[in-house]
Amino acid sequence: MSFHLGEGSVRIEFDEGLYPKDAIYGAAYVFIDRCWVHLDRAGDRRIQVTLKAKKPGADTQAFAGEFQNELLGQAWRLRIVEENKKLVEAITARALGGAAGPPGLDELLAMDIGEETAFEDPLGIAMSWEEKYKKKGKGEAAKAEGDASADVSGGEKA
Amino acid sequence: MSLSTLFTELGSAAKTPTGLVPFRFREVGGDILLTNFLGDWVFVTKDEFRSLARGELDPGTKLHDKLASKNFLRDGLDQAQAAERIAYKKRFLNWGPNLHIAVVTLRCNETCVYCHASRANMDAVHTDMTPEIGEKVVDLMLQSTSPSVTLEFQGGEPLANFSVMKHVIEYALARNRAYGKGLEFTMVSNLALMDEEKLAYLVDRKVQVCTSIDGPEHLHTKQRILAGGNAHREAVKWIERINKAYIDIGLDPTLYHVEALLTTTREALKYPKEIVDTYVSLGCRAIFLRPIDPFGFAGKTAQIVEYDRAAYHEFYRAAVEHILDLNRRGEQVLERYASIFLTKIVADDDPNFLDIRNPSGSGIGALAYNYDGKIFSSDEGRMMYETGDPAFQIGDVFSSTYRSLMKHETVRALVMASIREAQPDCVNCTYTPYCGVQPEHSYRTQGTIFGRMRESTLCAVHKGIQDFLFDKLRENDPTTVEILRRWTTVRARTHFIHASSAS
Ligand code: SF4
Numbered sequence: 001m002s003f004h005l006g007e008g009s010v011r012i013e014f015d016e017g018l019y020p021k022d023a024i025y026g027a028a029y030v031f032i033d034r035c036w037v038h039l040d041r042a043g044d045r046r047i048q049v050t051l052k053a054k055k056p057g058a059d060t061q062a063f064a065g066e067f068q069n070e071l072l073g074q075a076w077r078l079r080i081v082e083e084n085k086k087l088v089e090a091i092t093a094r095a096l097g098g099a100a101g102p103p104g105l106d107e108l109l110a111m112d113i114g115e116e117t118a119f120e121d122p123l124g125i126a127m128s129w130e131e132k133y134k135k136k137g138k139g140e141a142a143k144a145e146g147d148a149s150a151d152v153s154g155g156e157k158a
Numbered sequence: 159m160s161l162s163t164l165f166t167e168l169g170s171a172a173k174t175p176t177g178l179v180p181f182r183f184r185e186v187g188g189d190i191l192l193t194n195f196l197g198d199w200v201f202v203t204k205d206e207f208r209s210l211a212r213g214e215l216d217p218g219t220k221l222h223d224k225l226a227s228k229n230f231l232r233d234g235l236d237q238a239q240a241a242e243r244i245a246y247k248k249r250f251l252n253w254g255p256n257l258h259i260a261v262v263t264l265r266c267n268e269t270c271v272y273c274h275a276s277r278a279n280m281d282a283v284h285t286d287m288t289p290e291i292g293e294k295v296v297d298l299m300l301q302s303t304s305p306s307v308t309l310e311f312q313g314g315e316p317l318a319n320f321s322v323m324k325h326v327i328e329y330a331l332a333r334n335r336a337y338g339k340g341l342e343f344t345m346v347s348n349l350a351l352m353d354e355e356k357l358a359y360l361v362d363r364k365v366q367v368c369t370s371i372d373g374p375e376h377l378h379t380k381q382r383i384l385a386g387g388n389a390h391r392e393a394v395k396w397i398e399r400i401n402k403a404y405i406d407i408g409l410d411p412t413l414y415h416v417e418a419l420l421t422t423t424r425e426a427l428k429y430p431k432e433i434v435d436t437y438v439s440l441g442c443r444a445i446f447l448r449p450i451d452p453f454g455f456a457g458k459t460a461q462i463v464e465y466d467r468a469a470y471h472e473f474y475r476a477a478v479e480h481i482l483d484l485n486r487r488g489e490q491v492l493e494r495y496a497s498i499f500l501t502k503i504v505a506d507d508d509p510n511f512l513d514i515r516n517p518s519g520s521g522i523g524a525l526a527y528n529y530d531g532k533i534f535s536s537d538e539g540r541m542m543y544e545t546g547d548p549a550f551q552i553g554d555v556f557s558s559t560y561r562s563l564m565k566h567e568t569v570r571a572l573v574m575a576s577i578r579e580a581q582p583d584c585v586n587c588t589y590t591p592y593c594g595v596q597p598e599h600s601y602r603t604q605g606t607i608f609g610r611m612r613e614s615t616l617c618a619v620h621k622g623i624q625d626f627l628f629d630k631l632r633e634n635d636p637t638t639v640e641i642l643r644r645w646t647t648v649r650a651r652t653h654f655i656h657a658s659s660a661s
Binding site for chain 1: 253517
């Protein structure tokens, strides 16, 4: 559904149940060089996109049609990526890992290790468990413990 | 029967027989082409496809045997062998960029209607790469995880900054003694600034020379203006001279000769045969019928040089039919696009051509270094920078480390965006196992690195070429198939490799 808003502007509304919000952002992004793009909520689970052409004389109905097609492509792409996530991650990791190789001498030499930074341990890796959590209140320590176990079960599920 | 009519006809009766591996299909010629994830392919008749669509696939039938022999049936599929085949074809993922493009100057002595390189006038010496930047380019290049690297000198016209080119070559040769990589040099030049002294150096340092020929003289000189001269005559004169120099040092002229590249403009579409004949007469054994690129100045001059992709396909078919005819008469000449796709289709290998790779070579296969030291994921990305869009700059030679370039978020995005199995259209396309697109092209033409293949001119070109090649394979004429198979054999030009061992 698209509404002509007069000279150079058009508004389109989408049902969030049909189109994921990320797909709408993705489609909107493709238009930012040609249009001023405004997203708003038009009602319950309805998203409104307003496209205002940057240049005079643009065919806004064509923009609306193009936006809808782009959105369809974006929504489909999200689904495909979701379905192929593991494959894409595996290929990407292999591609980037193979290209970058292990850290070399240059990189190690370039590391910022000075008097102040040499013994920094922001993640508390060098601390014992007691040291790490004794400073916190009881509740916080329990939360940390809960998080850790959640990680484990997540790992098991995977 | 069109495929959509068949499925409408069958309605809910349509079902896939059990035991098939996932496959994609497309009508080519009068038959249906099926391809699977391993890159195996088979043609079935429409009747056979109708049976498949009804879920019928009986053991002992011709169709069953045909599909089994091409790994379309899960039973009997050797999984270990399948994994090995995929790993072998994707072995380029184990290595980083092997192509390093150094733009040693933007200055150029010719003006071309389709200029991709965003040239500068000959007095714009501030666009010359300095020796220091050239050295830094070499330092980064040699850190690539690739066991062999090619340093390609481009411009502008690289011969306009020959002293720096020489310095970079000497520096690279010296530095590579510590690395021991297979090292190659190429230069892309219009040859108009060549002289005997430069030639002697290039031959001595084994620098491969590549030039541009637009076709017959009248076409070439109309599109490439050399102030005070004839661009075609200069190029031809030096091609012949360089080829002779190779013969003089005992190299086989069928393997060692100047490579020439074509840019297919609208005007060029009228001369498929003449263009092929020009190339053959110059001793070229490979013709790359590349369509016009949207990068650099070509974007601005589109109204002069752009054209409909259907017209390009007509041109491509006419030219390749002519090339096939020449082969039937004993001439050894091939079309480069065809040889890239055929290597994947019939030779079960990947020639690692960066722009038709999955994932593409952007960043992880090639890097482009601008004269000022800025580094880009590809030369196309660099050209976009020169025309005002820095989206593909991933660093500079002064502050970037090799790993920071490879792990740059833009490179990561380009890899993801170029994986065909994760893009609409491509995911269902019969040609996914052989295809690949350069995400920079989608960005330039459509504003998104992911691309919308349905409207992509690059996809149209790839689809059209693969349709043509598969149709030839379907017709199965033994002489033609043999010629196409021959186009997939690559003879390495070992003379050009500086294989120094690390000390
Ligand atoms: S780019 Fe086009 S031809 Fe290539 S796989 Fe994608 S849809 Fe198919």
